[in-house]
Amino acid sequence: MRIVVLAGGIxxxxxxxxxxxAVPDDAAIxxxxxxxxxxxxxxxxxxxxxxxxxxxLGGGINEEQGWGRTDETFHVKEELAAYGVGPEWFGLGDRDxxxxxxxxxxxxxxxxxxxxxxxxxxxxxxxxxxxPMSDDRVETHVAVTLDGERRAVHFQEYWxxxxxxxxxxxxxxxxxxQAKPAPGVxxxxxxxxxxxxxxxxxxxxxxxxxxxxxxxxxxxxxxVPVVGLSPIVGDAPVRGMADKVxxxxxxxxxxxxxxxxxxxxxxxxxxxxTVDAGAVERVEAAGIRCRAVPLMMSDLDAxxxxxxxxxxxxxxxxx
Amino acid sequence: MRIVVLAGGIxxxxxxxxxxxAVPDDAAIxxxxxxxxxxxxxxxxxxxxxxxxxxxLGGGINEEQGWGRTDETFHVKEELAAYGVGPEWFGLGDRDxxxxxxxxxxxxxxxxxxxxxxxxxxxxxxxxxxxPMSDDRVETHVAVTLDGERRAVHFQEYWxxxxxxxxxxxxxxxxxxQAKPAPGVxxxxxxxxxxxxxxxxxxxxxxxxxxxxxxxxxxxxxxVPVVGLSPIVGDAPVRGMADKVxxxxxxxxxxxxxxxxxxxxxxxxxxxxTVDAGAVERVEAAGIRCRAVPLMMSDLDAxxxxxxxxxxxxxxxxx
Numbered sequence: 001m002r003i004v005v006l007a008g009g010i011x012x013x014x015x016x017x018x019x020x021x022a023v024p025d026d027a028a029i030x031x032x033x034x035x036x037x038x039x040x041x042x043x044x045x046x047x048x049x050x051x052x053x054x055x056x057l058g059g060g061i062n063e064e065q066g067w068g069r070t071d072e073t074f075h076v077k078e079e080l081a082a083y084g085v086g087p088e089w090f091g092l093g094d095r096d097x098x099x100x101x102x103x104x105x106x107x108x109x110x111x112x113x114x115x116x117x118x119x120x121x122x123x124x125x126x127x128x129x130x131x132p133m134s135d136d137r138v139e140t141h142v143a144v145t146l147d148g149e150r151r152a153v154h155f156q157e158y159w160x161x162x163x164x165x166x167x168x169x170x171x172x173x174x175x176x177x178q179a180k181p182a183p184g185v186x187x188x189x190x191x192x193x194x195x196x197x198x199x200x201x202x203x204x205x206x207x208x209x210x211x212x213x214x215x216x217x218x219x220x221x222x223x224v225p226v227v228g229l230s231p232i233v234g235d236a237p238v239r240g241m242a243d244k245v246x247x248x249x250x251x252x253x254x255x256x257x258x259x260x261x262x263x264x265x266x267x268x269x270x271x272x273x274t275v276d277a278g279a280v281e282r283v284e285a286a287g288i289r290c291r292a293v294p295l296m297m298s299d300l301d302a303x304x305x306x307x308x309x310x311x312x313x314x315x316x317x318x319x
Numbered sequence: 320m321r322i323v324v325l326a327g328g329i330x331x332x333x334x335x336x337x338x339x340x341a342v343p344d345d346a347a348i349x350x351x352x353x354x355x356x357x358x359x360x361x362x363x364x365x366x367x368x369x370x371x372x373x374x375x376l377g378g379g380i381n382e383e384q385g386w387g388r389t390d391e392t393f394h395v396k397e398e399l400a401a402y403g404v405g406p407e408w409f410g411l412g413d414r415d416x417x418x419x420x421x422x423x424x425x426x427x428x429x430x431x432x433x434x435x436x437x438x439x440x441x442x443x444x445x446x447x448x449x450x451p452m453s454d455d456r457v458e459t460h461v462a463v464t465l466d467g468e469r470r471a472v473h474f475q476e477y478w479x480x481x482x483x484x485x486x487x488x489x490x491x492x493x494x495x496x497q498a499k500p501a502p503g504v505x506x507x508x509x510x511x512x513x514x515x516x517x518x519x520x521x522x523x524x525x526x527x528x529x530x531x532x533x534x535x536x537x538x539x540x541x542x543v544p545v546v547g548l549s550p551i552v553g554d555a556p557v558r559g560m561a562d563k564v565x566x567x568x569x570x571x572x573x574x575x576x577x578x579x580x581x582x583x584x585x586x587x588x589x590x591x592x593t594v595d596a597g598a599v600e601r602v603e604a605a606g607i608r609c610r611a612v613p614l615m616m617s618d619l620d621a622x623x624x625x626x627x628x629x630x631x632x633x634x635x636x637x638x
Contacts, residue, residue, distance in 0.1 A: 043424035075392055079417030083442050085424075094413045097420075098398030105362035105404070123402050 008205020013056035015198035018303025030188040036140035036208035044100040058124025069095040136179035164241035168248035197228030225314035227269035230255035327524025329385040332375035334517035337622025349507040355459035355527035363419040377443025388414040455498035483560035487567035516547035544633035546588035549574035
C-alpha cells in the first residue's frame with residue numbers, strides 16, 4: 001500500500017505517528033511537507049514543519065511542546081540576544097540549531113532542499129519518505145493591521161510573535177505560483193493508493209502545499225481515494241489558531257465548512273469528530289463521504305484509531 | 320600614549336590583559352589581530368585569534384584552556400556529529416557558535432570583517448581597538464608529509480588535529496600577497512608612540528600579520544620604538560608548539576634566534592626571560608636592545624610587570 005500524506009507541523013507529525021502504527025510494515029508512506037512557514041533566521045534556513053515531522057517520527061521531538069528537540073538548551077539563542085541580534089521571539093534551541101546549520105551548509109553548497117531533507121532524514125530514519133512540497137522558496141505572508149497600518153508579516157511573525165492576536169486579512173503563499181513541486185512529489189501522488197490530509201491547518205499547511213501548481217491537479221486526477229481529517233472539533237481548532245486564518249479565506253471554523261473549502265473535486269472522504277456528528281449530512285450533501293469518529297490525538301492509540309478510520313473510509317470510497 | 324600590538328591568540332590576549340593594567344587609563348591600545356588561522360567550519364566563519372582576544376579582554380574566556388567561552392556546552396557539536404558532519408576535532412561550543420553565526424550573517428550581508436569585529440566588540444567592550452590585519456581572506460597552510468605523501472593542510476588541521484606531531488616543511492599564508500591591510504591598520508601604526516610584539520607565535524601569528532604587504536614596511540618606517548617579548552623561554556616555547564613552525568622557516572627555537580628572525584630592521588628592543596640572560600649579548604650584537612626579565616605570564620601581576628618592562632625598554636630605545 002502506497003500512502004501519500006500532505007503534512008504541516010505538529011498535527012501532521014502526530015497523525016503520521018498513528019498512521020505508521022496503523023499500517024502494515026510494507027506500506028510505503030510518502031509525506032509531502034509544507035515549506036511555506038520556512039524562515040531565514042540568523043542567516044540560517046529553518047524549516048519548522050519538515051523538522052517537526054522528522055523529529056517526531058525520529059524520536060527527537062520535545063513531546064510536551066510538540067516542536068523542537070528534547071533535552072534542549074538555549075545557549076546560542078542567549079548569546080545572540082547578548083549580541084543584540086534577533087528575533088528573540090523564535091525559540092531555536094542549541095540542538096535544533098545544528099539541523100539548521102547542516103541544512104544551510106548543504107543548500108549553500110548547491111543541494112536542493114529535497115536532497116538536504118533526505119540527507120537529514122538519514123540520521124532520523126523517520127520511517128516515511130519526507131519530501132518538501134517544493135525546492136523553490138515559498139513563504140507564507142499574512143496581511144494584518146498593526147498600529148492602524150496595514151502590512152504583511154511572515155507567517156511565523158503572525159503565528160509565533162503575534163500569537164494570531166490580530167485578524168488576518170489575507171494569507172498569501174508568496175512565491176507559490178512560480179514554484180515547482182519537488183522531485184518525487186508528483187510521482188508519489190500518481191503512484192499512490194490513497195491520499196490523506198491529516199488534521200493539519202487547512203490554510204497555511206495543507207492549503208500552502210495545494211498552492212504549488214500541479215499538486216492540487218495531480219491529487220484530483222490521481223483516481224484514488226482522498227480522505228481528510230477535520231482539524232476543527234466542536235467549532236474550534238484542536239490546537240493552534242486555525243480559525244484566524246480560516247476567517248481570512250472566508251471559511252467558517254466548522255468541520256463542515258473546511259470540508260466544503262477543500263471541495264468534492266479534491267476530497268472523497270472526510271472524518272469529523274463525534275461532537276460534530278451533526279455535520280455529516282451537510283458534508284455528504286456536498287458530495288464528500290463523511291463519518292463521525294473520535295478525532296482527539298490524545299495518545300498514540302487514539303491517533304492510530306483515527307488513521308485506521310481514515311484508511312477504512314478510503315476503502316469504503318474506493319468500493 | 321598610543322600603543323599598537325600585533326597579536327595572535329592566547330599569548331597575545333593574555334599579554335594584552337597585562338598591558339591594559341600597565342598603562343594609564345587614557346592610553347589607546349590598538350590590536351592588529353592575526354586572521355591567518357581563520358577557518359570556515361559548518362559554513363560559518365571562525366576567527367580563533369580575534370575571538371580569543373575579544374573573549375579574554377571582555378571577560379568571556381574559558382580561563383583554564385585559554386580559548387573558547389566560559390560556562391560552555393557542546394550540544395550543537397554533538398548534533399553535528401550525529402548528522403555525520405565534521406570536523407569533530409575542532410571544539411566549537413554552543414556559546415561560541417553564536418559569535419560565528421553573527422559574524423557569518425554580517426559578512427554575508429556585505430560587511431567587511433573589520434566592521435563585523437567592531438560590532439562584536441560593542442558587546443564585549445575589550446577596552447582596546449581590535450582590528451583584523453586584513454579584510455581579505457588569508458589562510459595559513461602548512462606543508463607536511465602524511466602517510467608518505469606531501470600535502471598542505473590548513474593551519475588549524477596541523478595545530479589542532481595533528482597537534483603538530485609531524486614536521487612542518489613550510490608555512491604559507493595563502494592569500495597574504497594579495498591582501499590589503501584592513502582600514503585603520505596602517506593609520507594606527509603611523510600614529511603609534513610604541514609598537515609591541517607580544518610573546519605570540521613569531522611565524523603563524525606575528526609573522527602572518529607581517530606578511531600582509533604594507534604592514535611590515537609601515538612598522539619599520541614608523542620611527543617609533545618596536546619592542547618584542549620572546550615566546551621562547553629556555554629554548555622551548557612557553558606554550559604551543561612554536562618550535563615546529565620555527566623549524567619550517569629555518570629558525571632555531573631560541574630567544575636570540577627569534578629576535579634575529581625579526582631583525583634589527585624591524586625590532587628595536589627585545590625581552591628575553593632571565594633563564595636566557597646569556598642571549599642578551601648575541602641579540603644586542605644583532606643591533607637590537609635586549610633585556611632579560613621574567614617572562615612567564617603566570618598571573619595578571621606577572622604579566623603586567625612584563626608589559627611595564629616592554630614599555631620601559633621602548634622608552635630606553637627612544638632616549
